[in-house]
Amino acid sequence: xxxVFMGTPHLSIPVLERIVDDxxxxxxxxTQPDRTSGRGRRKAISPLKEYSVSKNYLVLQPENFRSxxxxxxxxxxxxxxxxxxxxxxxxxxxxxxxxxxxxxxxxHPSLLPKYRGASPVSSTxxxxxxxxxxxxxxxDSGMDSGPILSQEKIKLQGDEFCDKLTMDLFMLGSKLVSKxxxxxxxGNIEIVQQDHDKATFTEKLSRNDGLIxxxxxxxxxxxxxxxxxxxxxxxxxxxxxxxxxxEAKISTENKSPSGYVSIHRNEVYVGTSDGSLxxxxxxxxxxxxxxxxxxxxxxKDFENSVLG
Numbered sequence: 001x002x003x004v005f006m007g008t009p010h011l012s013i014p015v016l017e018r019i020v021d022d023x024x025x026x027x028x029x030x031t032q033p034d035r036t037s038g039r040g041r042r043k044a045i046s047p048l049k050e051y052s053v054s055k056n057y058l059v060l061q062p063e064n065f066r067s068x069x070x071x072x073x074x075x076x077x078x079x080x081x082x083x084x085x086x087x088x089x090x091x092x093x094x095x096x097x098x099x100x101x102x103x104x105x106x107x108h109p110s111l112l113p114k115y116r117g118a119s120p121v122s123s124t125x126x127x128x129x130x131x132x133x134x135x136x137x138x139x140d141s142g143m144d145s146g147p148i149l150s151q152e153k154i155k156l157q158g159d160e161f162c163d164k165l166t167m168d169l170f171m172l173g174s175k176l177v178s179k180x181x182x183x184x185x186x187g188n189i190e191i192v193q194q195d196h197d198k199a200t201f202t203e204k205l206s207r208n209d210g211l212i213x214x215x216x217x218x219x220x221x222x223x224x225x226x227x228x229x230x231x232x233x234x235x236x237x238x239x240x241x242x243x244x245x246x247e248a249k250i251s252t253e254n255k256s257p258s259g260y261v262s263i264h265r266n267e268v269y270v271g272t273s274d275g276s277l278x279x280x281x282x283x284x285x286x287x288x289x290x291x292x293x294x295x296x297x298x299x300k301d302f303e304n305s306v307l308g
Contacts, residue, residue, distance in 0.1 A: 001081045001185050004100070006030040010047040011170040012086040015107060018174035019084060024181060027078045028058045032089055065096050075099050082184060084177055085139065086170065097139055102184045104139040106146070107177055109169040111135060111153060113194045116144035117202035121166045124156075125227035131155055132165070134173040136180045138191070145199070148192045149183075150176045161226045207232045214259035214308050218250050218272040225277075236307040238284065243307065245270075246281035246289050254278075259307040261296075268292035270307060 001024045005016050008031050020026060029052040037044045052059050062071045072095045083104040085092070097104050110120035112135040124132045133153040140146040152172060156165075183189040210232035212221060225234040225245055233244045236259070248270075256262050256271035263269070269276040279292040296302045 001025070001181050002027055002079070003181070004028050004030065004075065004078055004080045004083045005086075006083060006088040006090075006092075006104075007048045007086040008032045008046045008089050009087050011167060012048050012088075013051050014171050015084065015086040015174040015177055016048070016051070018178050019181065022178045022182070024178075026057055027080050028060055030060050030062070030088065033061045033063055062090075064090055065093050066091075072096060072099065082181060084181070086173070086177070092139060094141055097141070105149060105177065105180060106137050106139050106144075107170065107173040108135045108137060108144055109166060109173065111151065112137060112144060112148060113196065113199035115202050116199055118204040119202040121162050121169065122205060122227040123202045125160060125162060125165070126223050128158070128223065129156060130158075132169070134169050134176055136173070136176050137194075143201070145194060145196065148194060149189060150180045152176055159226070161229045163230050205232055210234050212236045212245065212308065214270065215273050218275040218277055221272055221277060222248060222250050238302065238305060238307055242285040244283040245277075245279055246283055248277040248279045251276045251278040257306070261302055261305050261307060263293075263296055263303045266293050268296055268302075 003019060003024050004027055005019070007015065016026070016029070029048065031046045031048045034043045034045050036042065049059050049061070062068065065071050075096060076099045080100050082102040083100050085104055085106040092104060108120065110124065111131070111133045115123050131153055133151060135148055136150040137144065137146040137148055154172065180189070205228070210228045212224070212234050225248055228234050235242050235244045237243065251269060252275045254262060254264060254269045254276045256269065256276060258271050258273055260271040261268065268279045270279055281289055282292050282295055283289045284295070
């Protein structure tokens, strides 16, 4: 099959690799435009662009497709069989969706129609779900509302972090994408409409979502630490500076006031409404990720302080 691929972050690379390994032809790779970032305002290119350039794929980076007939005409000239979308981050108008013989298919890291939208994996962790999975849909004009082409379910252990779980789901999804493309090629594709009445929606996360409220229970805070890793990160305040909690475990052994820092046997604990969290790794604003015990040794006033 002749394919146009669309993606941006590192997550999309294994999907592209799997498609190529299975013998399909990549006509072009679309990714988001280069952005300036950091204090030096340096140009930052997407991981997918960096990878695609190294493989000599044609890379295109339109700002968007809306009211941009030249970009849409360029897309149509490829005469591709199908477009594969994996974490592209740019809305595709109807003119793009109809530009391919088999339309555009998209990898979504949830069991649709549950958790449509921008933060499905974080929402799965916050809800404490026992299962999640990957869905391949044919894109339509709605938000993750297109018909289901393939879906696979996995069981969760209950201690997953968002970044690792997301990568695992995209790795699983890469296999499903390739399988779906082959089914289109043989005409053996099964299309199932979503039950829109069962749809749930997620929102784009903001930095404020990661602010820890130590008056919550330890179980809820622990879910947030896992769900908001790496973005927006779970953060609190120590001496006026932002302090990220990178890793922690639930503890019922040490009970102290909410936000209160105590140290027992070289282990750091922070109180919550119903127990405490045993903090393993943290990162102070402007610093590196360190062991919480090392941070405490270097900051004698950390013990007995109140975070937040």
